[in-house]
Amino acid sequence: MIRFLVKRLIGLIFVVVGVTFVTFTLGYFAPGDPIREQMGIHFQYQLWLQLRHAYGLDLPFFAQYWNFLVHLVHLDFGLSFHYQNRPVWDILKSGVPISAELGFWGLMVELLLGIPLGILSALKANTWIDTLNMSLMLVIYALPVFVLAVFAQVIIIWLDNLTGASWPVSQWGNPWQYSFTDIQYKLVPILVYGAAGFAYFARIARTSMLEVLRQDYVRTARAKGMRERVVIYRHALRNAMIPLITVLGLSIAFLVAGAFFIEHVFNIPGIGSISLNSVFDRDYPVIQATTVIFAVAVVIGNMISDLLYTVVDPRIKVQ
Amino acid sequence: MDMKEKSELNSSDLTAVPTSPELTSPGVMVPDTGGVPELAELVTDTTIVPAELEQQKRRKPSSPFRDSMRRLRRDKRAMASIGVIVFFILLALVGPTIYQHIGGQFNSPTLGLIGPDQYHNYSIQELTLLDQGPSAMHLLGTDNIGRDILARLMQGILISITVAFLVEVIDIFLGITVGVLAGYFGGWIDQLLARFTDLMFAFPGLLFVILLTGILGSNADAWFGGIPFLGQNGNSRLLLVSLALAFTVWPLMARYVRGQTLQLKEQQFIEAARTSGTGSVGIILHHIIPNLFSIVFIASTLNIANTIVGEAGISYLGLGVQDPGSSIGLMIAQATDNIQVYPWEIMVPTVVLAIIVVAVSFFGDGLRDAFDPRSKD
Numbered sequence: 001m002i003r004f005l006v007k008r009l010i011g012l013i014f015v016v017v018g019v020t021f022v023t024f025t026l027g028y029f030a031p032g033d034p035i036r037e038q039m040g041i042h043f044q045y046q047l048w049l050q051l052r053h054a055y056g057l058d059l060p061f062f063a064q065y066w067n068f069l070v071h072l073v074h075l076d077f078g079l080s081f082h083y084q085n086r087p088v089w090d091i092l093k094s095g096v097p098i099s100a101e102l103g104f105w106g107l108m109v110e111l112l113l114g115i116p117l118g119i120l121s122a123l124k125a126n127t128w129i130d131t132l133n134m135s136l137m138l139v140i141y142a143l144p145v146f147v148l149a150v151f152a153q154v155i156i157i158w159l160d161n162l163t164g165a166s167w168p169v170s171q172w173g174n175p176w177q178y179s180f181t182d183i184q185y186k187l188v189p190i191l192v193y194g195a196a197g198f199a200y201f202a203r204i205a206r207t208s209m210l211e212v213l214r215q216d217y218v219r220t221a222r223a224k225g226m227r228e229r230v231v232i233y234r235h236a237l238r239n240a241m242i243p244l245i246t247v248l249g250l251s252i253a254f255l256v257a258g259a260f261f262i263e264h265v266f267n268i269p270g271i272g273s274i275s276l277n278s279v280f281d282r283d284y285p286v287i288q289a290t291t292v293i294f295a296v297a298v299v300i301g302n303m304i305s306d307l308l309y310t311v312v313d314p315r316i317k318v319q
Numbered sequence: 320m321d322m323k324e325k326s327e328l329n330s331s332d333l334t335a336v337p338t339s340p341e342l343t344s345p346g347v348m349v350p351d352t353g354g355v356p357e358l359a360e361l362v363t364d365t366t367i368v369p370a371e372l373e374q375q376k377r378r379k380p381s382s383p384f385r386d387s388m389r390r391l392r393r394d395k396r397a398m399a400s401i402g403v404i405v406f407f408i409l410l411a412l413v414g415p416t417i418y419q420h421i422g423g424q425f426n427s428p429t430l431g432l433i434g435p436d437q438y439h440n441y442s443i444q445e446l447t448l449l450d451q452g453p454s455a456m457h458l459l460g461t462d463n464i465g466r467d468i469l470a471r472l473m474q475g476i477l478i479s480i481t482v483a484f485l486v487e488v489i490d491i492f493l494g495i496t497v498g499v500l501a502g503y504f505g506g507w508i509d510q511l512l513a514r515f516t517d518l519m520f521a522f523p524g525l526l527f528v529i530l531l532t533g534i535l536g537s538n539a540d541a542w543f544g545g546i547p548f549l550g551q552n553g554n555s556r557l558l559l560v561s562l563a564l565a566f567t568v569w570p571l572m573a574r575y576v577r578g579q580t581l582q583l584k585e586q587q588f589i590e591a592a593r594t595s596g597t598g599s600v601g602i603i604l605h606h607i608i609p610n611l612f613s614i615v616f617i618a619s620t621l622n623i624a625n626t627i628v629g630e631a632g633i634s635y636l637g638l639g640v641q642d643p644g645s646s647i648g649l650m651i652a653q654a655t656d657n658i659q660v661y662p663w664e665i666m667v668p669t670v671v672l673a674i675i676v677v678a679v680s681f682f683g684d685g686l687r688d689a690f691d692p693r694s695k696d
Contacts, residue, residue, distance in 0.1 A: 144632055146635050276529065
């Protein structure tokens, strides 16, 4: 177990170095000078030289990258190019809890809605319930997340006009607080965020459950005269969960990708929005920092899913 | 003890011997009696049939590929999907030409007397006809700056097809090259592929596409402006989008190809080829790559849906196709501002995008079921 964790942490370092190297190289060789762009019409040669020196942009490529890595080890992402004198961390600080909250509830929606729907479909296999459910899941899965988000907004606005209510379609309440107004802000984005994933989970859960129901031990349990509920919940369901755990790791990568669109459409001030805005503003230090955060989230998600795998199925040993 | 072992062996041998002709074990060759009477019925001329003719009349033996194609043809969902896909491809390729010949002259207050080649062009604005509903002149209406929605839609589908094609060409080329080399030779190239795939799996693919198009996008016009179609009318960033999308997907293709190559390498026909003196290059080109067809075909078809959604998403964020041009994602983004007043304008591109994506996914699923029956749930 400890060997596994150590190995994974080394892998994490490798990934962070790789990801930052790619991002850094892109930024370094990108056409245009970020400082010059920020200065705009107030361009002065002396000031430009000073600023370049202050940001360490006059150093050679590898020296700059090395500096970046050294600062990263101290969890210091440097100063923003776009917002003067603001440390990158200061900009990210407010976004991290919001994105984490969005991600957590999105994942909960996927698991708590997707898996039961898939199981239901498997138990009612080849009936109209199954067909309807799976067709619906396929359509939701096929629709891009930004389309779902925009549709959700249209429906809310339509309902608002109809009932005279004022359910919000953008912004986010207080992070990790759940008063009625907070829930109003958060409910729809979270549901839409989880939608694509829960359709995927439902499909996998159905396949996995059908596979398990065909196994000999399920037949034996039934032959012993056990009640159907016990057979399904105690024998079949537990084994059907195993493949779902491998998908869990993958789904975190999808959630990260979805964050850009959900936060953009619903105007949520999370890491996705900050990252997207920093790309538009060419604020390289912020781009670097958000990339690192996303990559670390994906790697840790994968690590947790691997660990869970061994907990659920003791036959599998972590290596 | 020796005796006992022998007797046991005998008895087990005895049970294996078929007791009746119906119970022949699968390994035993039985003359095919089923096909012959049919053949005799077919051949009405009962005079002597030359051997070559008989050979011709006999149905071609079914190969795994033909079996798969038969299964695919029987899959109604996949066949309906391919119909939809072909319809949209034709719409994108031939549609604009036809559409620009439909309709009479129109006296525009801003542009003068113009024909359908003008007002059915995807980038021509008719500022006196903003946000129109469907009419005889504009079959799907006009958008918020007076451009024909159907014309923009057809151009947008063409963009989706172009990006899907570019991405798959790069994906297949890189995937096969690296995957075969890694699977066949192993060693450092295999290690490198494994590390690189780990890295790409941890790096959210979309983030990479956003970074690449966002950082390099402003220079795309200068770099690719000279390329016909792809470099013009705001499409110049498409090449960047395609490269970025291909770059994020090829490791997965290489992984599939590597797995298949590892399996193929152990097969007897490869061993036979090697024994008869075929070199590594010959084995790879003539024996391994042709056998990768089905896995590459399935993987790339399944990936097309993601590619189309990816391009639409990037254009939606404003990092893909730029304004004079059209893309389904850009149409959705431009219709978002007026969503409360003119929901029609956003419904058209959204529904078309959904239909295309569902059709491609259905076809991909059908292909997988047909070529790999074990995968069917």
